[in-house]
């Protein structure tokens with residue numbers, strides 16, 4: 312199987328085929344997910360929580376991200392490698408360039424940044440300098456202390472309209488992918504239709520072009536608590552590889568996310 316590129320993900324969107332993504336942080340899991348046919352592996356700064364034991368993502372450094380990106384890239388021969396830029400590593404366009412370079416050189420094919428209108432200049436700068444960007448909108452966990460908790464975003468009409476405009480503006484600025492976290496399904500659908508780049512969702516309903524989940528959630532590793540929008544595929548299948556293929560099958564057939572995983 313050849314390496315997944317942004318072009319192959321875009322083609323899937325255009326053909327109405329769903330793509331699948333999972334987080335991974337090391338070579339062994341990356342290899343398993345890759346072999347089962349996951350399209351995208353995200354080295355998420357969620358590693359601050361699931362690997363480092365913090366209750367937010369703010370303590371993760373660019374060197375942490377580069378290290379885990381190298382580990383994952385070594386294990387993934389066909390999956391597309393998407394890596395998170397951690398908190399405050401892209402405060403200015405110049406810092407964003409220096410730090411994104413570390414992730415690209417560690418093996419990332421695209422970097423993900425959290426934010427809306429203020430990111431336009433940064434996204435322009437990065438893409439002009441050959442760093443592909445995914446813009447993360449909705450519940451952006453690096454802003455947890457601004458939000459006052461991990462809460463669904465875009466529920467009010469004004470906020471929803473603004474998010475649609477932000478997605479359009481960030482695509483114009485050069486973003487080649489959009490990620491939506493914890494937004495109402497109807498809003499995620501509107502954004503997915505409003506932009507031409509692939510939209511990946513988590514807790515964003517069934518109509519985004521792709522679905523991403525945190526590996527610790529689908530494998531029931533996270534200490535008991537599983538978010539409403541996630542699903543434990545390990546108890547159902549009893550096997551890590553089968554859990555991954557079950558997730559892929561359910562996403563492609565439209566069986567995941569189901570009503571109980573969706574915010575309206």
Ligand code: KIV
Pocket residue numbers: 334353354355356357358395490492513523525
């Ligand atoms: O860090 C992460 O795992 C993420 C996903 C939840 C989208 O950003």
Ligand code: NA
Pocket residue numbers: 355356357395452
């Ligand atoms: Na993240």
